[in-house]
Amino acid sequence: MKIQSAEFVTSCVNGEQYPKGQLSEIALLGRSNVGKSSALNSLFNRKTLAKVGKTPGKTQMINFFRVALSDTGIEPFHVVDLPGYGYAKVPEAVRKQWRPMVEHYLTKRDTLRGVVVFIDIRRTEQIDKDLVEWLRVLQLPKVIVVTKADKVVSSKRKEALLRTRQELSLSQDTEVLLYSSHTHEGRPEVARALKNLLTEKT
Template sequence: MRILTAEFIRSCAGPEQFLKGDLPEVAFIGRSNVGKSSLINSLLQRKGLAKVSRTPGKTRLVNFFRATSDDPGLAQFLVVDLPGYGYAKVSKALRSQWAPLIEQYLSGSEQLRAVVVLVESRVL
């Protein structure tokens, strides 16, 4: 499958803003700064599409991207970049909002077809 186009659609702070439609969704989840946004940029072949940073906690909302491919069975789909869990250089109050936001997305999306869980491979 070759990606033909990819574009940012929307950032969502709550479930009322989540996209409702018929496009299949693939979500990326993992600890803060594990590389979710970087992997999305690489897979969609669009440098800078999903914002990345060396500082944990750059992704603070649920971000939706639409992609089109040359695969007739999957011509259009959504990629969803979720906030990381664990340490982030943000206030505890802000970080505490992420878990319910992630849970609301994962449990409420009717078009979610896959969840890619990124695991950090570094040994501390």
């Protein structure tokens, strides 16, 4: 995936602030601290595009980024970095605003083509299962990215991927991919999955 440009557009807390226009969108979802913002930076080769945090709850607004690829056939698109969920250490006030903010985005955004759900390779939590179930109800196309793959020895990664697939009760046609923002393992596969979400007819 050759990146022509990748830039920050805006941060929003409600629907009126979403960027206007018809660019297709892909949203990144997952637990706080799972590595969504890091994945955005590493996928699009920009070290500091999205802010990354050592403590959970770094991303608290809906952040829009505009990406243009050099590959022919893919129009410029938005990648939307959503705040993470499910971390007890994140202040109550922040956790409370997560659901309405994300629910509004996922249900009202016409240009949303699909979501990428990030799961930590070391464990799937109940809240991850709940999120995937919710996406099923919303009938949103999704790809599962099992990230921080570098935290598990390479001989055990496939096994972890299969375990995640089972824990999330995914159907065979849902893609589940390994990724590491630190080593870039899985980058071509995730890039292809993003392009598929962008070009799928729905």
